[in-house]
Amino acid sequence: MADVLTLPHWLRTIGAQPHGAHRRALRDEAGDVTFAELVDAADAVAVGLRAAGLRPGERVVTAMEPSVPHVAVILGAMAAGMVAAPLNTRLTAPEARAYLTPLRPAVVVADPAHADLARDTGHRVVELPAATEHLPIAARLAPLHTVGTPPPRPAEAAPAIVFGTGGTTGTPKGAFHTHRSLWLWLDTCVRGNPRTPEDVELCFSPFFHITLGTNLLAPLLAGGEVWIQRKFDAGAALAAVDGGATRLMGAPTMFTAMRAHPGFAAAARDRVTAIRFGSAPAGGDFVRDLLSDYPNAKIRAGFGATELGSVMGFDHDDLAAGRFTGVGRPLPGATVRVLGPDGRETAPGEVGDLVVACPWQARGYYGLPRDTEETFRPDGVHIGDLAARAADGWVTIVGRRKDMITTGGENVYPREVEDVVLRHPRVADALAFGLPDDHWGERVEIAVVPVPGATVRLAELREFCRTSLAGYKVPKGLRLLDAIPLTANNKPDRRRVRDDALREADPAAVRRP
Template sequence: MADVLTLPNWLRTIGAGPHGAHGRALRDDSGELTFTELVGAMDAVALGLRRAGLHPGDRVVTAMEPSIPHTVVILGAMAAGLVAAPLNDRLTGPEARSYLATLRPSAVIADPAHTSLAHETGCRVIELPAAAERMPIADRTAPLAAHGEPLAPPAEDAPAVIFATGGTTGTPKGVFHTHRSLWLWLNTCAHGNPRTVTDIELFFSPFFHITLGTNLLAPLLAGGEVWIQRRFDAGSALAAIDRGASRLMGAPTMFAALRGHPDFATTRRENVTAIRFGSAPSTDDFVRGLLRDFPNARIRAGFGATEFGSVMGFDHEDLLAGRFTGVGRPLPGAVVRILDGDGREVPAGVVGDLVVACPWQAHGYYGMPEETEETFRADGVHIGDRASRTEDGWVFIAGRTKEVIISGGENVYPREVEEVILRHPLVADAVVYGLPDGHWGERVEAGIVAVQDKTVDLEELRSFCRADLAGYKIPKNLRLLDAIPLTPNSKPDRRRVRAEALAETAGHGAEG
């Protein structure tokens, strides 16, 4: 069964090869594992889960910090034919119960930091009391580690893993991959952003997000090392970079935090050979800053979604040529179309519905057939994004259909406005949203983070925007913010900024 295309099977191949015993696969604050050790721990947990009464196809939720044991439990669940489902640990107990209602998990695996949340789900809980301790991996994964012959691999078309959507419009949905679609997706990641066995990927994202695939599982598939940190901390990240971490991925706000840290200037940044950023629009100054601050890094930007992973991007050469905006071109194998309401391709420059089809796309929302049918259609995946493209195929995201602002009867897409505002030399960050307006129905408003020690005037900003935006798209109001809040997926939290603006508007009305 060595030819079965599953990630656990491939890791066994690496573990049994010459790189297995010496190549480090994982490192965290409490230990490290070679590939051979990782495979042994994975198979031991797989046996332990089955002996705990779990059966192929059962969903296993993990409520754990980013760590080696968390990685081993996810891989062990997949090796046992179970479906791994990392839980968003920022959810409250009621929110977690609502999300898990459709997954109907057989168990929640919890480390000490998340035991309370795990028990609030109402599911069976298996605690790993020593997960964070500096101990052998068998002790860190106890009581799940068991001894015996490895289990037969599951079928390629069996469900393997479930990722939660961002949940910015309600309860998150569980997007599931089969072993085959996961395999195809990880290979796309590994080849689209080339990796080698000498790479050290610095990872500090939550495991419920698809970065688990792009920045942890894909490097492992390529035989490289992943250095896991429990959360993003600029000082800890810079220390890891100084000690050899060579690959980084994050939102623009993360790189800004690195640059703003006192240790940034003395950190040996020439170690960094690859950077990938995404999640939010970026400024020209941000990209030029990356090129300056990490002179040996090949820099790429990517666009994707939980429903289909990475599907578009632009490369280092595009940045050197000064092409900084938009989301780039489709990756090989991804079919990206922009359609009107009748399902016809729109001309270049016209905004339409973004539809994506690729061999590695997910298979739907677990336990939600109606929602799956609405999004995963015969012509591709419809996630509700609006986009346009240039004559040469370069794609720009205008915004989400549900985020559209209807001002004076015209549609305004926030991201389209943000891309223009971010070109202003005094703007460090921006978020655009709509507020109720007695005359226009909705008015366009912008929250702005100004460059340090600078400020931005509304009329100056409006004048700046006129060259690139129709009048109805130009913000009618401006709020100066200290920072743009982010969602758990590191995207601008537009709903929160809008709610705060509404509350502020209501307060002014009450005062009047």
């Protein structure tokens, strides 16, 4: 049968099976749906979009909080042959307009929380006024929910969904997947981090990030259940764990916040069977805490990118053996190379440009052919990460090329500084960055979150670093923070920390693009 590798088709298959039709697929704060109900809701959205005059291939932007209706709109758009495009709702209206310009949306579907942002984009808006109400799914999707004959199945090669990049160096770009590449990516997630229909996945990530794929769509592909929370809250996450959630995924800062919550000790953490963390470097103490805090969980760490999905990772056994640094090994099907300036593979341990190719990678940046050509090259995807590879194939990311600090003519990679600082017993989190310096060109600075009740001083930290870092890599300045700020994609916001430091030194020095 042609064009079967589409997510809507696969979910329809699950929903039609006797053991799958009545099994719960999704739950949020306002209600839940079975697989059969989810498929019916997505089909009704597809019919509603077509009735509203939209055509296959047009972009359907969603400006909504994470919710069951939001999932139904995304799946409905794809089922109708349109392109779903979850919008980063943390963007300002000018930022959203800039991001959406190359996408040329046909409509923006919004819930009440983000209706104003949707209208400010200047595009046609369909508001779902009851999206967050405790009502049946048809009412929550009104006026988009329309009963009728579902449209024909989309082609595997047709664009299916767009994810925005982090936009840390300017306007985000929309990396798009076809139905086939999306299906292959989700299938890789299911196999690489094994899931079953008995799993209950807790999802507290935003839908505009690729964790929508790894944390929500992949569990659905496996026939599992997903509990959706509108945003991360440590207490709510622990309540879900106590209520039966068995799988967790998030950034290290989220697990640290859960551990510090007063309800942590009482939560039934022994029910958790799997944990996946990523997005930021994590020290050995963090991993050791996870291993002891969730004794029955298989813990995995992963590395991916908006342009690639998941491509590398390391398993529970690696962590249990004390291998905490780096991003692990390539997943089956992913070709990972580290290239030097001459375009050849570097020797083991030597830093170079990370280049990745895999069958499930995004197909380019929607509406941006020049940017697509620059990043999606014949030899693989060049995402700007600098990496080194050990003789056994273990990969370590040392930083982004744009984040590299050049001090006194020497290159310093922020990650190598952070890895050392994180080993200090009184440091809970750290982020390295460069600042302009009249003598060195740039100097290495470090932002640190001390462990609760502790004090960290620059002289002591510098002395600690000297045993592991060359002199020019040792931080020359220290900023103490309550928490490392995160981007919308839950990654450390190096740009914000650097801008804050610049602003303190010289308010006129900060020039955002």
